[in-house]
Amino acid sequence: MLPLLGPVPTHDAFVALGALVAAVVFVLEARRRGHTDERLYVVVTAALVGGALFMRLGTWLQHVDLRENASLAEQWAYGNRSILGGLVGAWLGVHVGKRLSGYRPRTGDLFAPAIALGMAVGRVGCLLTERPGTPTGAGWGIRLDDAAAARLAAPAGVPLHPSFLYEIAFHVVVFAVVWAWLRHRPTPPGELFVWWVAAYGTFRFLVEEVRGNEVVWHGLTRPQLFLAVTVPLVLLRIAVRARRGDYAGVFRDAPRAPVGAGTVA
Secondary structure (H helix, E strand, O other), X not given: OOOEEOOEEHXXXXXXXXXXXXXXXXXXXHHHOOOXXXXXXXXXXXXXXXXXXXXXXXXXXXXXXXXXXXXXXXXXXXXXXXXXXXXXXXXXXXHHHHHHXXXXXXXXXXXXXXXXXXXXXXXXXXXXXXXXXXXXOOOOOEOOOHHHHHHHOOOOOOOEOOHHHHHHHHHHHHHHHHHHOHHHOOOOOOHHHHHHHHHHHHXXXXXXXXXXXXXXXXXXXXXXXXXXXXXXXHHHHHHHHHHOOOOOOOXXXXXXXXXXXXXXX
């Protein structure tokens, strides 16, 4: 565990680095696709603001009785950060930014690779500072010393699932697939982001089983309850579009011209 990088909190440092990496990837892809409208900066800024707000406040509503929840000020200062809350906030921010700026083109294809690589970097901060996961018999489990175990309310000397490492690997693989292949395919505008949401939501629901988060209802954690509602809706949307044939050309190569064929001048 490494809570500080010099005077800087490790988690915050890697979150900031992840945001920077995501911004660089976003700009590169925007230029490649010809998105040069300056109104796009308004959309990106709104996404960052919405993501930051909801990441801080996304775990506020934990009890049906509102009096049992922390005040918004307490939540902002001391509450847990929520990646899922941040993603929802960023998604809302994009729509607010588009409404304010009048920018209409779909931006999901720009955000998909950017978010994937940015989250891979940001999760390094979680790996170095947060409770790894549930106990495991696997040889790659992380063992906490007494000080780290006491700080994280976790067992000392017991191998724990490196759940954040699993997530880092997931995002690296997704980024590689999108960057090297899918972004060059004829996908419907904005659809790469929808696919990323479906993939990450499914993965996150499964990895929650080894994250060690609080179980709140019928063996499910709060993130799992949220994902159990939202992921099926996204998958249904994808299934409907696939049934309509919207993805027909994505996974099929264009026919090659016969050898020697060409245009006669």
